Each structure stands twice: as structure tokens, then as C-alpha cells.
Amino acid sequence: MTTSTPLRPRKRIAKGAPRPDYLASRDLDRTMIMFVAMFSELCALRDRLETHEYLLARDGALSPESIEAFRPTPEQEAERESRRLATMRRVFRVLREEFEEYVEPPSAEFGTAP
Amino acid sequence: MKPQGPHALLPDPNYDEAARERCVASLRKFFTTELIPGNRELYESRLKPKFEAEHGRPPAGEAEVKALMEGTFYYRASSLIGRATQELLWDTVGESVERQREALSAKARPKSGELGSLTLDPTLPMPAYIQAVDIHVMPGNFHTDLGGDDVLAGALYDRGAYLFAYGSRGLYNDNLGRLVTQLIRERFPDFQPRRILELGCGTGASTLPLKAAWPDAEVYAIDVGAPMLRYAHGRAESLGVPIHYSQQDASHTNFPDGYFDLVLSIIVHHEMPADVGQRMLSECYRLLRPGGITVHDGALSSGRTVAPDPFQQFLSAWFSRNNNEPYGVGFDIERDLQAAGFKREDLFSGSPTGDEYLKGHLAAHSYVGAVKRGP
Numbered sequence: 001m002t003t004s005t006p007l008r009p010r011k012r013i014a015k016g017a018p019r020p021d022y023l024a025s026r027d028l029d030r031t032m033i034m035f036v037a038m039f040s041e042l043c044a045l046r047d048r049l050e051t052h053e054y055l056l057a058r059d060g061a062l063s064p065e066s067i068e069a070f071r072p073t074p075e076q077e078a079e080r081e082s083r084r085l086a087t088m089r090r091v092f093r094v095l096r097e098e099f100e101e102y103v104e105p106p107s108a109e110f111g112t113a114p
Numbered sequence: 115m116k117p118q119g120p121h122a123l124l125p126d127p128n129y130d131e132a133a134r135e136r137c138v139a140s141l142r143k144f145f146t147t148e149l150i151p152g153n154r155e156l157y158e159s160r161l162k163p164k165f166e167a168e169h170g171r172p173p174a175g176e177a178e179v180k181a182l183m184e185g186t187f188y189y190r191a192s193s194l195i196g197r198a199t200q201e202l203l204w205d206t207v208g209e210s211v212e213r214q215r216e217a218l219s220a221k222a223r224p225k226s227g228e229l230g231s232l233t234l235d236p237t238l239p240m241p242a243y244i245q246a247v248d249i250h251v252m253p254g255n256f257h258t259d260l261g262g263d264d265v266l267a268g269a270l271y272d273r274g275a276y277l278f279a280y281g282s283r284g285l286y287n288d289n290l291g292r293l294v295t296q297l298i299r300e301r302f303p304d305f306q307p308r309r310i311l312e313l314g315c316g317t318g319a320s321t322l323p324l325k326a327a328w329p330d331a332e333v334y335a336i337d338v339g340a341p342m343l344r345y346a347h348g349r350a351e352s353l354g355v356p357i358h359y360s361q362q363d364a365s366h367t368n369f370p371d372g373y374f375d376l377v378l379s380i381i382v383h384h385e386m387p388a389d390v391g392q393r394m395l396s397e398c399y400r401l402l403r404p405g406g407i408t409v410h411d412g413a414l415s416s417g418r419t420v421a422p423d424p425f426q427q428f429l430s431a432w433f434s435r436n437n438n439e440p441y442g443v444g445f446d447i448e449r450d451l452q453a454a455g456f457k458r459e460d461l462f463s464g465s466p467t468g469d470e471y472l473k474g475h476l477a478a479h480s481y482v483g484a485v486k487r488g489p
Contacts, residue, residue: 035198072136098187
């Protein structure tokens with residue numbers, strides 16, 4: 001009979017020399033440039049998904065040709081554009097923090113993070 | 115964003131290219147209509163009152179405003195998003211245009227029986243300032259010729275400018291051209307130019323409205339960039355508008371003295387160093403017949419770029435600092451027109467409404483012009 005001891009959680013940090021420092025300040029700027037490009041890819045992917053949904057509802061089937069030929073009508077594009085702008089407001093929300101902080105500074109009652 | 119006005123040279127993006135283009139146009143709209151105005155909101159509601167409480171006075175000059183704004187994450191991050199969007203815009207359009215470049219070049223090639231003409235000058239020395247900086251962060255600037263019958267710079271700018279404005283400058287990017295003709299017709303109702311010249315015409319977006327406004331006039335347009343002119347020529351032909359394009363430097367053209375009734379430039383002067391801008395205005399004076407009119411866009415209704423309040427001064431330099439437009443501040447067209455030979459009492463200016471001002475920090479687009487006094 002073996003004694004079972006509870007399994008410990010797996011290790012998630014590897015032992016060894018400290019992680020090298022990678023990014024310098026210009027690298028942070030470049031990273032944001034990659035981020036904005038990636039964000040555009042995300043929007044384009046969502047655009048394609050919306051087109052898939054629309055074509056499926058319209059034709060009951062999808063084909064590479066019908067996707068390639070599709071262009072949103074001005075009304076559809078206006079809807080898609082407002083969804084994209086709403087997404088941007090969510091993704092870039094952190095920019096607005098400084099607008100809020102000055103209104104209500106963090107109360108001492110809630111203390112600082114442990 | 116409405117679909118751009120069609121013509122034979124307009125690049126035809128595939129589905130994914132078109133989707134990315136719509137995204138980058140939305141990013142531009144977000145930056146222009148939400149992020150840029152947020153700077154003023156943050157300054158007026160937070161930074162300025164705090165500064166006033168500490169110093170007993172408002173920030174006194176551009177340097178103090180700059181220090182306050184650069185101390186915020188908002189200004190730093192929104193500026194970086196604006197810059198990233200600008201780079202992404204050209205890269206997104208560039209991929210699509212490069213894929214189609216041979217077909218576009220073939221469509222642009224001059225054919226017999228055309229309405230207008232195209233005259234290129236491969237010996238034209240390219241001005242140093244054109245080679246020194248890619249204006250608007252557009253790789254290759256307005257002039258780079260990639261060989262053969264290259265039209266890439268023209269296609270890139272036509273499509274890119276439309277996305278930059280998220281369609282707000284007209285289906286043919288022609289709002290500014292239409293507004294300038296409106297202004298001239300309002301101020302000078304009897305003016306009927308027989309020969310018109312546009313300097314720094316680019317894709318011809320502002321040239322075509324000139325012919326529409328004065329159909330009996332011969333319209334000429336020049337630019338330093340051959341790919342731009344090949345594109346502009348093909349574009350105008352496909353839209354059925356006769357324009358005579360030639361490759362020339364606006365500060366020194368080959369037209370005779372007094373050849374034109376109207377000489378103008380639209381969103382060109384602010385991309386030139388001050389001395390080149392001055393030479394262009396002097397060339398306008400030479401090219402006009404007595405009684406002829408010249409007109410150029412100026413940043414403020416006074417024709418100056420120095421704004422009255424320090425916050426505006428700071429933001430008006432944003433595009434200069436972040437968008438490779440190093441010559442966009444510090445000029446005064448009214449002063450420079452007088453140095454070119456025009457008389458103070460013959461100057462005029464106007465700010466026609468109807469265009470979305472895309473730099474988000476100043477009053478509406480304005481024009482400054484002058485009538486050449488008779489002998």
C-alpha cells in the first residue's frame with residue numbers, strides 16, 4: 001500500500017539565470033506599432049466573419065467566389081464601422097484613465113494593493 | 115466610409131485587402147475624431163486648471179504646454195497610435211497596389227486620340243527637399259520611380275489619401291479643389307480664366323474640379339513625380355477630362371511670362387521649405403498675366419501657421435513632429451505673396467465650409483490668394 005500525498009501544482013517558472021531584459025524604449029514603440037497592425041488583422045477577420053454570416057443567411061452556403069465578390073453595402077459598412085469604433089474604444093480604454101483619475105482620486109479607505 | 119469614386123486606374127483590392135483598408139480607415143477616423151480631440155479635453159479639464167492652481171497663471175507658451183502634454187500617457191500613447199496607423203495605412207495599400215502594379219501601368223500608358231497630354235522629363239533634377247524626407251511617412255514619397263511605366267506612387271497616394279480622410283474629402287478626393295473654385299467664383303464672379311495651371315498636382319484630384327468649373331479653359335498641371343503624373347494622366351483620361359500634365363518643378367517652370375489667368379496650389383505649399391515656397395510664389399507672379407489670380411491654401415484664415423493660443427500652437431505642430439511634415443509650421447503666405455510682388459491691397463482669403471479638417475486642431479481649411487496688379 002502506498003501513501004498518497006497531494007500533488008503539488010506544476011512549476012511555471014524555470015530555474016536559471018534571470019530572464020534577460022529584452023525591450024528598450026524604442027522597442028516598446030515598435031511593439032505598439034505591431035499591436036496596431038495586429039488589431040487591424042483582428043478587425044479584418046471579424047469583417048470576414050460578418051460576411052460569412054451574411055452570405056450563409058442569404059445563400060444558405062459559402063463559396064470562396066461569393067466571399068471574394070462580396071462588398072458591404074453602404075448601410076452594412078456603416079454598421080461595421082460603428083462596431084469597429086466601439087471595439088477601438090474597448091481596446092484602447094486604458095488611455096482614458098487619466099481623465100478619470102483626476103475626478104476621483106483612489107480613496108485611502110481601500111488601501112493599496114497587497 | 116463610402117466606396118471611392120471609380121476610374122480605370124483606381125486599384126481594385128481583393129476581399130481581404132479591402133477589409134484591411136476599411137479597418138485602417140476606421141483607425142484614422144478614431145484617431146482624428148476621438149483621440150486628437152481628447153488632448154484638448156484632457157488639457158482644458160485637467161492639466162490647465164492644475165497648472166493654474168499651482169502657478170497662479172495659465173501655461174504661457176508652447177514649451178509649457180508641451181511639457182504638460184508629454185507628461186501624460188494619453189498624449190504619448192494616442193500619438194503613437196496615430197503614427198502606427200499612418201505607417202499601417204501605406205503598408206496596407208502598398209501591398210494591394212504592388213500586386214496590381216503591372217495592370218495599372220498598362221492602363222495608364224498613353225494611347226492615341228487622347229483628350230489631354232503627358233510630358234515627362236527624365237532629366238528634371240529632383241529637388242533635395244523631395245529626396246530628403248518621405249512626406250506623410252509614405253515610403254518613396256511623391257517622386258520615387260520604380261522603373262518601367264511605374265504608377266505606384268500615384269495609386270498609393272490616391273487610395274491612401276481616400277482612406278486617410280475615411281472618405282470625408284469627397285468620392286474623388288476632390289473637396290478641396292471644388293472649394294477653391296467656389297471661393298474664386300464667389301469673390302470674382304466675372305473671372306473667366308482661359309488658361310489655368312495647378313502646381314504640385316499629385317494624382318490630379320484637385321485638377322479635375324478646375325476644368326469642371328471653367329469648361330472652356332485649357333487646364334495644365336505639373337508635378338515633380340513621374341509615377342504620380344502617369345497615374346494622374348490615366349485617371350483624367352478615364353474620367354473623360356482633358357488635362358495637360360507635365361513633369362516640372364513648381365519653383366521654376368518652362369511656361370512663358372504671363373501665360374496663365376489662374377495659377378494655384380492645393381495642400382502643396384506647407385510641404386515645402388520656406389525658401390522653396392517663396393520661389394513658388396514668385397513663379398506664380400511671373401506666370402500670371404496682369405489681372406490674373408493666384409491662390410494657395412493656408413493653415414489659418416490669416417494665412418499663417420502660428421495659432422493664437424499656446425495649446426493650438428502645440429497641437430498644430432503634431433503632424434510636423436509625427437507625420438514627416440517638417441515644413442508645415444512657421445510660414446506666412448500673406449507676407450510671402452507680398453515678397454513675390456503682389457500688393458497688400460490685392461490679397462484675399464477665405465475659409466469655405468464643407469470640408470472635414472483632418473488635422474483636428476485648427477479652424478477650417480483656408481485659402482489665401484492675390485490678384486496680379488496691371489501695369
